[in-house]
Amino acid sequence: MTLATQAQQTNAQASQTRERLDLEQVRQLAESAGRKIAPLWPLDSFVAVNPYLGLIDQTFSQASGYLGAIAGERTAMDHEWYAARWRDGRLARSHIERAVEQLGRPVAVETVIDALESPRATSTPVPMLVEKLDRPGSAPISIFVVDQISHFLAAHFDRGQAIWNAPDESEALYRAWREYTLIDRSAQAAGLGKARRYLRDVPVDPIEAIAWAIETLQLPDSVHADYLFAALKSINGWAAYCRYRLWGAELTGGSNQDLTDLLAVRLVWEALALKATDSAAIRREWQREIERHHEAIAAAQHEAVIDEVMLTATEIAFRDPVIRHFHAATGTRAEAGRPPVQAAFCIDVRSEVFRRHLETSFPGAQTIGFAGFFGVPLSYSRLGESTCRTHTPVLLNPGIEVADRVEGDEDLATRREQxxxxxxxxxxxxxxxxxxxxxxxxxxxxxxxxxxxxxxxxxxxxxxxxxxxxxxxxxxRVHPALATEADLDARVGMAEGILRGLGLTGQLAPIVLLAGHGSTTTNNPHRAGLDCGACAGQTGEISARVAADLLNDPAIRPGLAERGIEIPEDTRFVAALHDTTTDEVDLLDLDEGTVEPSKLAELRQALGQAGDLTRLERLVTLRENLNDNPADREAARKSVTHRGRDWSEVRPEWGLAGNAAFIAAPRERTRDLDLAGRSFLHDYDWRQDEGFGVLELILTAPLVVASWINLQYYGSTVDNERQGSGNKVLHNVVGGLVGVLEGNGGDLRVGLSMQSLHDGEDWRHEPLRLSAFIEAPAEAIDTIIAGNETLQHLIDNRWLTLLRLDDAGEVFRRRGHGDWVAETA
Structure with missing residues (x-):
């Protein structure tokens, strides 16, 4: 067959494909591929995100097999990691037997045990065409394509880092890239000098460009959906950032096309590389590979089932001691009069350690766990800024606008800006x-x-x-205040919501502490990830101050009394900030004349003692040598202060490493339990929750956010190359605050660095899915889940395990709607 005949056949096939391709169908394929990508928040509001968010409508093992076969992504630790636990007794045969039973007996117990001694099969991803075009001794085309897209996007999305800005930052992403690439000659170094000539014939509309690429590549219909998703996964970091922009737009009722545009860019490069290299033989070989890829998906699914049994068994081993404690704690204690102080902390796992030591240092003190925004869904404008930033969980829209105010110095905002x-x-x-x-x-x-x-x-x-x-x-002198003064009834309603959420509807202490949290770090682009996730990656200071101001307003107290909440005249709400690096707690906006001096002194002493004990406990996990004296409190204080100020310190603190459980129950259930900073602790008493509105809030917001955090740590550990951000020593900030590259090129990195998970000798995070314990009636829990699709996916598809506690401390695991089975340890 002559080359001319081959060309005629190719053109005829392309023409037939064009007739078959419907642009609306292409649009739907692009939309579906994009929805499978998890969003990536920028550095100034970096929050933990479930990296599997777009796949939670599948079961855990189904999504695991799919990701392995499409993107080569690992979703479980190597078998050796589980085998080490098997050999030292942390993982027992009984755990594996129970895991097999829980998952419906998909494999035999002996099959799993045998697999522990065998290496995990390597997943083979869908081969991208540019990877097949790489040749030894030549510039790798696949690396060039990713670098070219990454460099362009860094300029296109720049947020103030670049000295020279892109000519028109408002232009649509795909169109801007097309114009940029038509004058960009860097492709010549990769052997793609003809690409610019072919690009002139590519449609300007992104959907038409995607269709053109599919036609040029002659992709079989059966692989369209998988190949488009694989294309986005090949530049996952920038795809995740575009997904974030879509998320933000949709949260406010808008839309954003950047993700579709990016898909067009990536696919057009595939087609341009093929045309520029004129490699018909490579294309035929590549097409045969992708047509056979359904076999790889089936094999990956089988491996994923075995992996999930090992994972489930390890989770059972973690849960058993907690369940045994609940069985032993057969009731709640009677209230012992008015507490001297009530201290509310964020449910963050780091707060569990401090709360435990505060209760030891201050007998009679009552600590409370609640999401760190304290139920105040606000947006916040700093002094001198004209824009607001969200200060709530990213799942929610802010409903209150807060701005900095300063009295007696009208020019301070201008001076600060200068x-x-x-x-x-x-x-x-x-x-x-x-x-x-x-x-x-x-x-x-x-x-x-x-x-x-x-x-x-x-x-x-x-x-x-x-x-x-x-x-x-x-x-x-700067103080946050409501930008628009709400009427009295609205303020009473906000105050009631805060107090009912905190469970503070009965006897109130003379001092009620509202402690947000933040972290002190230096030279850390991901510092926001160590701050409060419930405050959109910022400290909880503003939320605590606004809530305390509202609750201290004497005008709201009569209205609260009419709603059944009496605040004593001597009760003072005090805002505070817990620094999770140094474990110091600063009291904010405190008028000391309104608090009895002896009670305030007692609180400060207890906070100091709790900080000392917490620092000593944390430094053990950081392998810090305190001059050979593990109880030297002053040395511990100096050490944590130094870690926060040292620009070369790669792990000033462990953040939320180790998180594995979520507990929503009265504090008496866990007061005597050392949870080692591994549990999100949310105080909740269903008997005080008429209509179960608070329970619904807990399940649909804090639990989901905790799941996001848990799965980000999970994904960054099991596959740091694809779901983490690698070596933080090599990080370079790109686009101002958009994200980081590892080195000077490549894709935008997502997730957590290795230093946040591994201490150089061993993993500090044990990758387990979240075990959520809720003390509430089964019917109420089932009703809330039935009305929320996200919860249904997370729970029914095994992205977390939901367990219920009853009044006697018995634990039941949810298998389905109305189907709860007793869990014995």
Missing amino acids: RVGNTLSWKQFKLSAASCFTFVESAGLTYIPKLIGDTLGWHTPAPPPDQAGLTDEERA
């Missing part, structure tokens, strides 16, 4: 091409003391965004 602007200008000057060499030559010696100070941790770390541009004295 200071921050000058800092950015100086930083930009240091980084500019015109000054880099002369700057080092002229200022290098003066930087020696700063470099030494930074290395030794002498300097105060860069302030968080809320404090930047303000002195301590100025910051003390």
